[in-house]
Amino acid sequence: MSRSSQERSDEGWLPPRCFVVIMAGGGGTRLWPHSRRGRPKQFLPILPGGETLIGATLRRTLRVADAAHTLVVTTAEQVPEVRRCLPALPIDNILVEPIGRNTAPCIGLAAQTVAARDADAVMAVLPADHYVKDEDAFADRLSAALSIAAQGHIVTLGIHPSRPETGYGYIEVGALDADGEGTTRESPAMLSTTGRTPHRVLAFVEKPSAERAATYLAAGNYLWNSGMFFFPVRRILTELRTNLPALAAILDDIAAHPSRTAARYPEAPAISIDYAVMEKLGECSVGSERAIRVLSGDFGWNDVGSFDAMDALTEGDASGNHALLSPEVPHPPLFVQARRNIVCQSGQQLVAALGVDDLVIAVTPDAVLILPRERAQDVREVVARLSQPGPSGLSRLL
Amino acid sequence: MSRSSQERSDEGWLPPRCFVVIMAGGGGTRLWPHSRRGRPKQFLPILPGGETLIGATLRRTLRVADAAHTLVVTTAEQVPEVRRCLPALPIDNILVEPIGRNTAPCIGLAAQTVAARDADAVMAVLPADHYVKDEDAFADRLSAALSIAAQGHIVTLGIHPSRPETGYGYIEVGALDADGEGTTRESPAMLSTTGRTPHRVLAFVEKPSAERAATYLAAGNYLWNSGMFFFPVRRILTELRTNLPALAAILDDIAAHPSRTAARYPEAPAISIDYAVMEKLGECSVGSERAIRVLSGDFGWNDVGSFDAMDALTEGDASGNHALLSPEVPHPPLFVQARRNIVCQSGQQLVAALGVDDLVIAVTPDAVLILPRERAQDVREVVARLSQPGPSGLSRLL
Numbered sequence: 062m063s064r065s066s067q068e069r070s071d072e073g074w075l076p077p078r079c080f081v082v083i084m085a086g087g088g089g090t091r092l093w094p095h096s097r098r099g100r101p102k103q104f105l106p107i108l109p110g111g112e113t114l115i116g117a118t119l120r121r122t123l124r125v126a127d128a129a130h131t132l133v134v135t136t137a138e139q140v141p142e143v144r145r146c147l148p149a150l151p152i153d154n155i156l157v158e159p160i161g162r163n164t165a166p167c168i169g170l171a172a173q174t175v176a177a178r179d180a181d182a183v184m185a186v187l188p189a190d191h192y193v194k195d196e197d198a199f200a201d202r203l204s205a206a207l208s209i210a211a212q213g214h215i216v217t218l219g220i221h222p223s224r225p226e227t228g229y230g231y232i233e234v235g236a237l238d239a240d241g242e243g244t245t246r247e248s249p250a251m252l253s254t255t256g257r258t259p260h261r262v263l264a265f266v267e268k269p270s271a272e273r274a275a276t277y278l279a280a281g282n283y284l285w286n287s288g289m290f291f292f293p294v295r296r297i298l299t300e301l302r303t304n305l306p307a308l309a310a311i312l313d314d315i316a317a318h319p320s321r322t323a324a325r326y327p328e329a330p331a332i333s334i335d336y337a338v339m340e341k342l343g344e345c346s347v348g349s350e351r352a353i354r355v356l357s358g359d360f361g362w363n364d365v366g367s368f369d370a371m372d373a374l375t376e377g378d379a380s381g382n383h384a385l386l387s388p389e390v391p392h393p394p395l396f397v398q399a400r401r402n403i404v405c406q407s408g409q410q411l412v413a414a415l416g417v418d419d420l421v422i423a424v425t426p427d428a429v430l431i432l433p434r435e436r437a438q439d440v441r442e443v444v445a446r447l448s449q450p451g452p453s454g455l456s457r458l459l
Numbered sequence: 460m461s462r463s464s465q466e467r468s469d470e471g472w473l474p475p476r477c478f479v480v481i482m483a484g485g486g487g488t489r490l491w492p493h494s495r496r497g498r499p500k501q502f503l504p505i506l507p508g509g510e511t512l513i514g515a516t517l518r519r520t521l522r523v524a525d526a527a528h529t530l531v532v533t534t535a536e537q538v539p540e541v542r543r544c545l546p547a548l549p550i551d552n553i554l555v556e557p558i559g560r561n562t563a564p565c566i567g568l569a570a571q572t573v574a575a576r577d578a579d580a581v582m583a584v585l586p587a588d589h590y591v592k593d594e595d596a597f598a599d600r601l602s603a604a605l606s607i608a609a610q611g612h613i614v615t616l617g618i619h620p621s622r623p624e625t626g627y628g629y630i631e632v633g634a635l636d637a638d639g640e641g642t643t644r645e646s647p648a649m650l651s652t653t654g655r656t657p658h659r660v661l662a663f664v665e666k667p668s669a670e671r672a673a674t675y676l677a678a679g680n681y682l683w684n685s686g687m688f689f690f691p692v693r694r695i696l697t698e699l700r701t702n703l704p705a706l707a708a709i710l711d712d713i714a715a716h717p718s719r720t721a722a723r724y725p726e727a728p729a730i731s732i733d734y735a736v737m738e739k740l741g742e743c744s745v746g747s748e749r750a751i752r753v754l755s756g757d758f759g760w761n762d763v764g765s766f767d768a769m770d771a772l773t774e775g776d777a778s779g780n781h782a783l784l785s786p787e788v789p790h791p792p793l794f795v796q797a798r799r800n801i802v803c804q805s806g807q808q809l810v811a812a813l814g815v816d817d818l819v820i821a822v823t824p825d826a827v828l829i830l831p832r833e834r835a836q837d838v839r840e841v842v843a844r845l846s847q848p849g850p851s852g853l854s855r856l857l
Contacts, residue, residue, distance in 0.1 A: 094809075392851060397840050410823075411492075411856055413841045415830035420815070424827055425808075431820055431829060432813035442795050443811045453790060458809055 078182045079207055080294070081122040082171040085115055085135040085143060085189035086161045090444040091367045091437070094428035095405055098459050102365060103190035104142040107405065108374060111388035113146045114365065115189040122187065124200045125207060132156055132174060133189070134167050159323045165337040166329035168290075169301050169312050175294045177316070183210045184297070186290045186334075192374055194361025198255075202358040205257040210291035214354045215300070215342060217262065217291070219284025221254050221359040225274035228366055228438075230286035230335070232355055235263030252282065252357045259354035265340045284357055288364075290334065297338070305330065305337045368421040369437035371403055382414075394422075403434060428458055476580045477605055478692070479520040480569040483513055483533040483541060483587035484559045488842040489765045489835070492826035493803055496857055500763060501588035502540040505803065506772060509786035511544045512763065513587040520585065522598045523605060530554055530572060531587070532565050557721045563735040564727035566688075567699050567710050573692045575714070581608045582695070584688045584732075590772055592759025596653075600756040603655040608689035612752045613698070613740060615660070615689070617682025619652050619757040623672035626764055626836075628684035628733070630753055633661030650680065650755045657752035663738045682755055686762075688732065695736070703728065703735045766819040767835035769801055780812075792820075801832060826856055 089101050096102045103115040112120075115133075122131060128149045134156045135143050143155055156174055158167060168186055175184050185207060193199045206216045219232045234252060252260065265286060269277060277283035302309040311329050315322050330337075345352045363373040372383045380400045384393050387407035394404045395413040402419065404412050408426040421437055423430040430443065447455040487499050494500045501513040510518075513531075520529060526547045532554045533541050541553055554572055556565060566584055573580050583605060591597045604614045617630045632650060650658065663684060667675060675681035700707040709727050713720050728735075743750045761771040770781045778798045782791050785805035792802045793811040800817065802810050806824040819835055821828040828841065845853040 094811075392853060395841060395844055395853075397837075397844060409825065411826045411853065413492075413826065413828045413844075415828070415837060415841055416834040417818070417829055417831060420829065422827070422829055427807065428809045428811065429820070429822055429827055430811045430813070431815055431818065433815060436814040439795075439813060443793060443813055446793055446795060446811075455790060455793075455809065 078179050079126050079130060080175045080179070080182050080184045081126040081131045082168070082175070082184060082186045083115065083118055083122070083131065083133045083189045084164065084167055084171075084186060085133050085139065086158055086167060087188070087190060088161070089190075090441050092365075092405070092423075093440050093444050094423060094425045094430055094458065095407065099138050100142060101139070101190065104139070104146055106387050106407075107371070107385045108192075114192060115143070116146050117193070118187060118189050118191070119147050119150070121193060121196055121199055122185070122203070125185070125203050128154070132171055134158060134171050136161055159326045162326065162329045162331040164288075164334040165301070165305060165332045166308055166311075166326065168297065168334050169305075169308050169329075170315070170326070172294045172297045172301070173312050173316055176298060180295060182294050183207055184292060184294045185210075188288050188364075190365060191287070192361075192363040192365050194363075194373065196360070198358065198360035199362075201255065202356055202360065206289075206291040206356050208257070209259050209354055209356070210293060213293060213296060213350075214259070215290065215292040215296060215339075216259060216354045216356065217339070218287045218289045218358050219355045220287050220362045221252070221357055222278055222283065222285050225271060225278045226285065227268060227271050227274050228370075229364070230268055231266040231274075231277050231283045232286050233263040233266055234260045234282045234284060234355060234357075236261060252284070254357045254359035257356075259356050262339075262343045262353040262355050265335055265343045284355065285362075286335070287358075287362060288335075290339070300338045300342070304341050305332070308332075308337075367437035368403055368405060368423060368432075368440070369434045371405060377401075401434070476577050477524050477528060477609075478573045478577070478580050478582045479524040479529045480566070480573070480582060480584045481513065481516055481520070481529065481531045481587045482562065482565055482569075482584060483531050483537065484556055484565060485586070485588060486559070487588075489838050490763075490803070490821075491838050491842050492821060492823045492828055492856065493805065497536050498540060499537070499588065502537070502544055504785050504805075505769070505783040506590075512590060513541070514544050515591070516585060516587050516589070517545050517548070519591060519594055519597055520583070520601070523583070523601050526552070530569055532556060532569050534559055557724045560724065560727045560729045562686075562732040563699070563703060563730045564706055564709075564724065566695065566732050567703075567706050567727075568713070568724070570692045570695045570699070571710050571714055574696060578693060580692050581605055582690060582692045583608075586686050586762075588763060589685070590759075590761040590763050592761075592771065594758070596756065596758035597760075599653065600754055600758065604687075604689040604754050606655070607657050607752055607754070608691060611691055611694060611748075612657070613688065613690040613694060613737075614657060614752045614754065615737070616685045616687045616756050617753045618685050618760045619650070619755055620676055620681065620683050623669060623676045624683065625666060625669050625672050626768075627762070628666055629664040629672075629675050629681045630684050631661040631664055632658045632680045632682060632753060632755075634659060650682070652755050652757035655754075657754050660737075660741045660751040660753050663733055663741045682753065683760075684733070685756075685760060686733075688737070698736050698740070702739050703730070706735075765835035766801055766803060766821060766830075766838070767832045769803060775799075799832070 087101050089096050092102045095105050104113055132154045133143055137157050175182050210216045308329050311325050314325050342353045363370050371385055375383050377383045382396045382402045385405045390406050392411050397415045399414040400418045402414050404422045406424040419434045421432050421434055447458050483501055485499050487494050490500045493503050502511055504511055530552045531541055535555050573582050608614045706727050709723050712723050740751050761768050769783055773781050775781045780794045780800045783803045788804050790809050795813045797812040798816045800812050802820045804822040817832045819830050819832055845856050
């Protein structure tokens, strides 16, 4: 990085040609009965004032790109929700995947669209359904990451880990050794969550065991993988062509014949950008110019991967109970000698919890789900029951 | 008891002039949100096929008295529910208490009404909101008790105790000693649950501690107090006049001037029949002709005093989960790795419980209540919160 660009990013410089792509295609069953096939979690009005996760995501990214430079990639059945939650988004900025094929095709399609509008653009890719508590800190990381991407790099945000979480992937952070050639571990002390000098990715690591997560935390040079990426659009298309030529061929065909999108896109390999590109680049020498850059951040990030994680979204009461309520809910829950429960509710009922601890109580107009917080990942077992064939008619609740 | 009357009762003889009085004035908050001020538990369609407890009570008593000889005592606000649940009951057989004044005035009012129709009648008084599983065994006890009452006695049914329950009152059963004069404890072996020879009440005992309940069970001559009584109407009016002259004076005035009922009845002492009459007669010598007779019964009786007791009302699943569902509930609950829970539900929602044990999950269209079964008595603490003055508007849920 040149001295002059370093100076510019320190001043909060933003690349002039920046697009934000919000990925909103996810389904997800871990917040059932709130999330449904046609209404995944990003569309739920669970934030204060009834804001949705996707609405909050756009609000945050509007600090670095206006709505005209923001694209949302989603599926056909979720378009109405996108329109409802993001009324400011131009209709031409909604990209519809004929079917979901994981993040590599999704990002390829978006990159191709952005490239057609501005081949020199820098692009941020963000999931629609994450939560950020400290929005100022997030905006700072966003602009820093875009600045670094504008220099030709693929950049990711790594989250400073606050606990040995087993539900997230990790990024092992490396550094250049003294002569600027070899690989060494980054010193934990260097992983500033506010500095604008990027580190280098040594490896992307899958969700670990509890034991391994503890060693990551102790080592100090591991960050949570946020799934947020930043790159010049030209660079990501090159990497996709190199690492996933089958997808590149399909995207070329779609670019030449847009009417073939519905027929061709489903043939794309269903593969994540992490696996298709990032992990491969993670194997590059840290000294390589192709190596992925990572910025460390600490902005109250949460992927809202389960009901158990939702306590981060609201202030709890004195007993640690949390309530996430849709705007129409007439009363907050009554907690009587109850501790550390999470109530997630839409509809008109009063929810009362007496003498229970550490439960999830999820209520919608058509369903009530009770489970221990520690089993929040197992909501899918209930959803699997609903999916079972038979005369129950429960599949209407999917 | 004469030899001939003994023979008659063995043949299932019933007194020809028998009235049944069903007491349906109870309020009760322990089944909130299902029970409400205007809809106590006897009106809830929680039995199989949507039958109510009061409906089942009348069905059982129709085996000993027809609808023309059945009275229901209730409050004005509950009359619509009585009419809805008991369409076969003649309108003139609904006695309306201006306000509830506990069971002594209620039974006095009913006895006076019965006496006006047939001064020589025998009368059974039963709560509307108890559950009976073995209806044949119950019918046998009912006819036996009425037969004994027809001989001039006050008779009660004592329930053979199956556990050291602390939620019920107990009856200590005595016997005559060898010369037929003094008092002795009844031998436990004599407490047949099918025999038609009555025992004598030594004492009525309040709800005991767990320790004391265990000694009662070990002693063998204690029965649960069912709150069901049988007597000649002339006899109970005499006892009330002796033991509660203030009530007798009010009832006399009401009898002479029916239009004064609303003004006079509220002046009656709010006192239970147990306290006003039964406990006093329980202090009589066992050898006394006035001593209360008691028949032991075992017919799957349950006073449905709390959600925890509701497991007796239905068959559980293989994991001990019980579901009490109003007829409109579209699906039985989904229990996934969940044990010994009780779901009591009205409305249209699907209830799902994952990985939770020993909970009460009570769901109505306007409320959801979760609590451990062992705290079922504490539902009143939630109801107390609803009653608190303030802007919450929660009192509409009472």
